[in-house]
Amino acid sequence: MGDMVVVRKEGLYCVPGDFYIDPWRPVDRAVITHAHGDHARWGHSHYLASSKSVNILKSRLGADINIEGLDYGKRVVHNGVTISLHPAGHVLGSSQIRMEHEGEIWVASGDYKVEPDATCEPFEPVRCHSFITESTFGLPIYRWDARRTSMTTSTAGGARMRKRAAPASCTPMPSARPSGCCPAWIRRSARSSATARSSRSTASTATAASTCRRPSWSARPTRPT
Numbered sequence: 001m002g003d004m005v006v007v008r009k010e011g012l013y014c015v016p017g018d019f020y021i022d023p024w025r026p027v028d029r030a031v032i033t034h035a036h037g038d039h040a041r042w043g044h045s046h047y048l049a050s051s052k053s054v055n056i057l058k059s060r061l062g063a064d065i066n067i068e069g070l071d072y073g074k075r076v077v078h079n080g081v082t083i084s085l086h087p088a089g090h091v092l093g094s095s096q097i098r099m100e101h102e103g104e105i106w107v108a109s110g111d112y113k114v115e116p117d118a119t120c121e122p123f124e125p126v127r128c129h130s131f132i133t134e135s136t137f138g139l140p141i142y143r144w145d146a147r148r149t150s151m152t153t154s155t156a157g158g159a160r161m162r163k164r165a166a167p168a169s170c171t172p173m174p175s176a177r178p179s180g181c182c183p184a185w186i187r188r189s190a191r192s193s194a195t196a197r198s199s200r201s202t203a204s205t206a207t208a209a210s211t212c213r214r215p216s217w218s219a220r221p222t223r224p225t
């Protein structure tokens, strides 16, 4: 089996599911990780996002967008790919996209953080075979203070915080970004990712994907087992 998710000019594309994840060009079907502007673009024919993102996305993109909300952990099957959304801990409604097809499980993270955040549900480790991680600031050259420290510093003076965050004295590590990946996305083997250390019970609940090919995102919703 080839890669379940590949990079196309429109964005990350789920091959068997025939949908995109956070595409940057208009497409027929887009699964949106969260409502920030670099992930949620206008012009897609169908949107799927977490239920908590729906009103934010409508506010940003227009109340008339064709969007379906999916609660965390609920499943929908589209073109044989079981899709479910799981908290990413980034902002309200932010999601990791879990895709399962013929026993293979991939997760695309979107932006995420593992520190507590009172504004959204905490990051949920999701066991998978392949993990696609957002990594804009994931290179080891970046050294970020703990969030609480950053917030304190920010209120004391934004300029001081910016100076502290600049990694001027660090050396980039070219090997940290594998070839063939979109710059903002890195695919990791689950065995080396944090998700590999997550609960095995999550994967053990995986079921064989349906062959349903009805057009709606809600083609065959199932409850997680």
Ligand SMILES: [Zn+2]
Residues within 6 Å of the ligand: 034, 036, 090, 111
């Ligand atoms: Zn974001």
